Amino acid sequence: MVRILSVDVIRGLLSLSELFPVVEAAFVKQGRGEVERPPRPHFPVGIDVDSVRNGINESNPASESETDSPLGTALTMPAYIHGRDVYATKLAAVHPGNVAQCLPTVNAQVVLTDATTGLPLSLLDGTTITSARTGCIGGLAAEYLASDPIRLGVFGAGTQARWQTRAIAAACDIESVRVYSPSDSREECAADLRDEGIHAEAVESPEKAVSGSNVVVTATTSDDPVFAGELLESGTLVVAVGAYTAEMQELDARTFERAARVFADVPEEVADIGDIQASGLSESDLVPLSDVFEGDAGREADDEILVVESVGSAVLDAATAQYLYEKAKERNVGEDVGL
Structure with a gap:
């Protein structure tokens, strides 16, 4: 039997305060090399439906490669934490155009498998798992x-x-939150956060979002820097979680020039994203975020600007999925089905 943990079940089980130590412990295991985390392939999927509607493909099939564009990116992310009796595989998809359809940009499923027998144990809503464990990176940072x-x-x-905002609010004392997006969605986002008891307001420019902030989070799918690094005030922590390909860039070179240290959840993968490539840094310049949790690195002066870059790690998905599966068994929730 396989236990299905839907989005509603997972949201009923999830506690960010409980998840923080789960994610932190997974980072430590990853930093020590006590995990199996194969390279995660990512590839373009889908075609431009507008070109199909306009009959471009039908009238000139040979032009397909020139006119069609991918609608999203698919990723496969397996991981095993040494000593655990389960491992996980996440199937994820990122479709930026979903925003226009009021659909989530990231969708995912996680399969949890018995590491001793290879039998499937659970299918979990990976979208919430991805959101929560990535949020914990910002909260812990x-x-x-x-x-x-x-x-x-x-x-x-x-x-x-x-x-990101929820997790940081769960981990720290938040005085204020200013949300910027070039679309009107910033107003809805701020309103939703206020409904959750977080004092948030929408602002109309990048300058207003950065000014006076001591933590700046970027969670976008942008191909261009979203603010000027010169705007950062001394002592600011920047947490960038949006870019995951060489074409994507949220931070400009000036941000990295001003940063005392740059931390990365997966240095070898972060080195390949647009942020780092445009900065002139390399993998050797990146400090594993796990070093922070081991007490080997951190803030050394109050006025330092620090950057944390995250592309996501399947190790965190595996740890989060196991936490949720074990809690579901304890509470006897979810639906058991046969395959």
């Missing part, structure tokens, strides 16, 4: 590398921007 009270500037108004 703020806890370890920023000073209370937090004055938070958020770039992006989608699902991940909200989870």
Whole structure:
């Protein structure tokens, strides 16, 4: 039997305060090399439906490669944490155009498998798992590398921007939150956060989001820097979670020039994203975020600008999925089905 954990079940089980130590412990295991985390392939999927509607493909099939464009990116992310009796595989998809259809940009499923027999144990809503564990990266980074009270500037108004804010609020004392997005979605995002008891307001420019903030989060799918690094105030922590390909870039070179250190959840993969490539840095310049949790790295002066870059790790998905599966068994929730 396989236990199905739907989005509603997972949201009923999930506690960010419980998840923080789960994610932190997974980072430590990853930093020590006590995990199996194969390279994650990512590839374009879907075609431009507008070109199909206009009959471009039908009238000139040979032009397909020139006119069609991918609608999204698919990713496969397996991981095993040494000593655990389960492992996980996440199937994820990122479709930026979903925003226009009021659909989530990121969708995912996680399969949890018995590591001793290879039998499937659970199918979980991976979208919430991805959002929550990525949010925990921002929450833990703020806890370890920023000073209370937090004055938070958020770039992006989608699902991940909200989870980053929730997690930082769960980990730290937040004084204010300013949300910027070039679309009107910033107003809805700020209103939703206020409904959750977080004092948030929408602002109309990048300058207003950065000004006065001691933590700046970027959670976008942008191909161009979302703010000027010169705007950052001394002592600011920047948490960038949006870019994951060489074409995507949220931070400009000036941000990295001013940064005392750049931390990365997966240095070898972060080195390949647009942020780092445009900065002139390399993998050797990146400090594993796990070093922070081991006490080997961190903030050394109050006025330092620090950057945390995240592309996501399947190790965190595996740890989060196991936490949720075990809690579901304890509470006897979810639906058991046969395959």
